Amino acid sequence: MTILIAIVAFLLIAAVLIQNPKGGGVDSTFGGQANQMFGVAKSADMIEKITWGLAAALIILCVLTTFMLGGGAVGPEIQSAG
Numbered sequence: 001m002t003i004l005i006a007i008v009a010f011l012l013i014a015a016v017l018i019q020n021p022k023g024g025g026v027d028s029t030f031g032g033q034a035n036q037m038f039g040v041a042k043s044a045d046m047i048e049k050i051t052w053g054l055a056a057a058l059i060i061l062c063v064l065t066t067f068m069l070g071g072g073a074v075g076p077e078i079q080s081a082g
């Protein structure tokens with residue numbers, strides 16, 4: 001699960017870096033072909049949807065991992081000492 005979270009986090013970082021609110025960032029440099037094929041608005045819209053999807057996936061994976069690991073519940077050795 002940790003490796004999967006790291007991969008999603010890396011992809012999320014890449015998706016955020018591709019975006020630029022002023023329209024001239026890495027997206028226009030590397031995504032020029034996509035802009036010509038789909039248009040600027042559709043390319044930016046697709047990248048925004050990917051960003052939100054990756055962010056949601058990261059949150060879900062983190063919550064699932066917390067439940068799988070027990071959520072930091074107090075162990076029996078700590079309870080019996082008190």
